[in-house]
Amino acid sequence: xxxxxxxxxxxxxxxxxxxxxxxxxxxxxxxxxxxxxxxxxxxxxxxxxxxxxxxxxxxxxxxxxxxxxxxxxxxxxxxxxxxxxxxxxxxxxxxxxxxxxxxxxxxxxxxxxxxxxxxxxxxxxxxxxx
Amino acid sequence: xxxxxxxxxxxxxxxxxxxxxxxxxxxxxxxxxxxxxxxxxxxxxxxxxxxxxxxxxxxxxxxxxxxxxxxxxxxxxxxxxxxxxxxxxxxxxxxxxxxxxxxxxxxxxxxxxxxxxxxxxxxxxxxxxxxxxxxxxxxxxxxxxxxxxxxxxxxxxxxxxxxxxxxxxxxxxxxxxxxxxxxxxxxxxxxxxxxxxxxxxxxxxxxxxxxxxxxxxxxxxxxxxxxxxxxxxxxxxxxxxxxxxxxxxxxxxxxxxxxxxxxxxxxxxxxxxxxxxxxxxxxxxxxxxxxxxxxxxxxxxxxxxxxxxxxxxxxxxxxxxxxxxxxxxxxxxxxxxxxx
Numbered sequence: 001x002x003x004x005x006x007x008x009x010x011x012x013x014x015x016x017x018x019x020x021x022x023x024x025x026x027x028x029x030x031x032x033x034x035x036x037x038x039x040x041x042x043x044x045x046x047x048x049x050x051x052x053x054x055x056x057x058x059x060x061x062x063x064x065x066x067x068x069x070x071x072x073x074x075x076x077x078x079x080x081x082x083x084x085x086x087x088x089x090x091x092x093x094x095x096x097x098x099x100x101x102x103x104x105x106x107x108x109x110x111x112x113x114x115x116x117x118x119x120x121x122x123x124x125x126x127x128x129x130x
Numbered sequence: 131x132x133x134x135x136x137x138x139x140x141x142x143x144x145x146x147x148x149x150x151x152x153x154x155x156x157x158x159x160x161x162x163x164x165x166x167x168x169x170x171x172x173x174x175x176x177x178x179x180x181x182x183x184x185x186x187x188x189x190x191x192x193x194x195x196x197x198x199x200x201x202x203x204x205x206x207x208x209x210x211x212x213x214x215x216x217x218x219x220x221x222x223x224x225x226x227x228x229x230x231x232x233x234x235x236x237x238x239x240x241x242x243x244x245x246x247x248x249x250x251x252x253x254x255x256x257x258x259x260x261x262x263x264x265x266x267x268x269x270x271x272x273x274x275x276x277x278x279x280x281x282x283x284x285x286x287x288x289x290x291x292x293x294x295x296x297x298x299x300x301x302x303x304x305x306x307x308x309x310x311x312x313x314x315x316x317x318x319x320x321x322x323x324x325x326x327x328x329x330x331x332x333x334x335x336x337x338x339x340x341x342x343x344x345x346x347x348x349x350x351x352x353x354x355x356x357x358x359x360x361x362x363x364x365x366x367x368x369x370x371x372x373x374x375x376x377x378x379x380x381x382x383x384x385x386x387x388x389x390x391x392x393x394x395x396x397x398x399x400x401x402x403x404x405x406x407x408x409x410x411x412x413x414x415x416x417x418x419x420x421x422x423x424x425x426x427x428x429x430x431x432x433x434x435x436x437x438x439x440x441x442x443x444x445x446x447x448x449x450x451x452x453x454x455x456x457x458x459x460x461x462x463x464x465x466x467x468x469x470x
Contacts (some may be wrong), residue, residue, distance in 0.1 A: 037441060038440060041444060092311050092314045104315070105457070108311045108457065112312050112453045115447075116450050116454060120448075127458070129463075
């Protein structure tokens with residue numbers, strides 16, 4: 001067990017440092033852009049720490065349901081991620097063979113939405129088909 | 131000696147050959163650099179006045195298998211210049227500038243940053259003019275005799291131009307080991323409804339706001355020819371229309387600046403064609419896939435250690451934005467879906 005600040009609290013501290021102390025001193029436009037990218041990536045990491053365990057488990061359940069996989073989900077986080085990748089790869093092979101199971105579109109859409117919950121939630125909530 | 135000084139010394143003989151013995155290099159500033167190439171602003175003082183130039187120089191890496199080296203990029207710009215396309219005047223191909231191939235072209239004055247072009251109040255008039263201007267410029271590019279572009283990559287013998295574009299996309303995605311089910315769904319959708327083939331044209335390959343020099347009156351010149359190839363005109367007609375190149379102005383479907391209809395009218399009128407939004411839907415999906423796959427492969431350039439870069443790394447987390455757009459376009463409920 002680590003002492004405080006916790007990982008999310010440390011990320012917040014680094015992000016605040018970049019945004020309020022470092023950024024105002026950066027004059028070069030391209031360097032400013034990369035500094036903003038760095039601050040945004042820390043926000044992303046913070047969301048990932050908070051949300052990914054639940055999102056990953058839900059994605060495993062959906063993929064297992066779609067692919068008819070009856071085995072229980074791995075309990076260990078790393079094995080769970082590997083199992084999701086393996087199921088995604090199996091689904092990709094089925095899509096390439098034109099044998100995607102009914103429900104594929106919904107499962108894939110949910111997976112993309114789960115990525116955006118972490119990568120860019122504002123893009124996701126503002127998204128309208130045009 | 132720093133890099134700029136060394137390059138300046140290497141370029142001095144060419145400057146004198148170009149502009150007379152009184153010419154000298156007044157300035158050399160790095161505009162953009164990466165593992166594949168560098169762009170330098172090159173200022174030359176001559177007895178008759180100043181010359182503002184840009185040098186593009188190879189760095190050895192290739193952004194994509196399909197990206198051109200500087201010799202072919204220069205040759206493509208020369209073709210466009212001779213055809214009257216608004217491009218920077220090409221000056222010279224220099225096979226050895228400090229050990230790397232480079233070329234020199236005019237430096238055009240204006241704005242290139244997409245985020246500014248779609249928003250800045252002073253560019254309102256430019257935004258109104260830009261779609262039709264870009265349509266006419268693209269028509270001029272596509273009217274270049276494709277036989278003159280035989281040195282550029284293109285379809286295999288007997289292969290259609292659209293089929294070639296789709297094959298390249300699938301090949302690029304296949305170089306990545308991680309699975310991308312949404313992109314596979316996009317490729318499958320495209321394979322299941324191939325469009326009518328037309329003879330290939332010289333495609334710019336990256337024709338969008340962000341690669342245009344723009345001033346208050348609109349289009350000044352078309353930049354970044356390193357993805358030029360022979361392909362289906364639908365590729366260039368839709369790449370600048372995808373959501374990612376609207377810079378947050380999703381409702382302005384051409385480049386975040388205006389109507390797709392104005393762009394298509396400009397193109398169709400100038401070229402005597404009749405491409406419709408409906409028949410270009412397939413290419414809009416394909417263009418989204420092209421950019422989605424590019425974000426995946428560019429992030430791999432960081433991950434492989436080929437070009438460590440925070441910007442390239444961050445592109446790997448942008449892929450999902452384009453995947454959402456692809457799925458939305460595939461969905462029969464999309465307001466513009468052409469039906470099956």
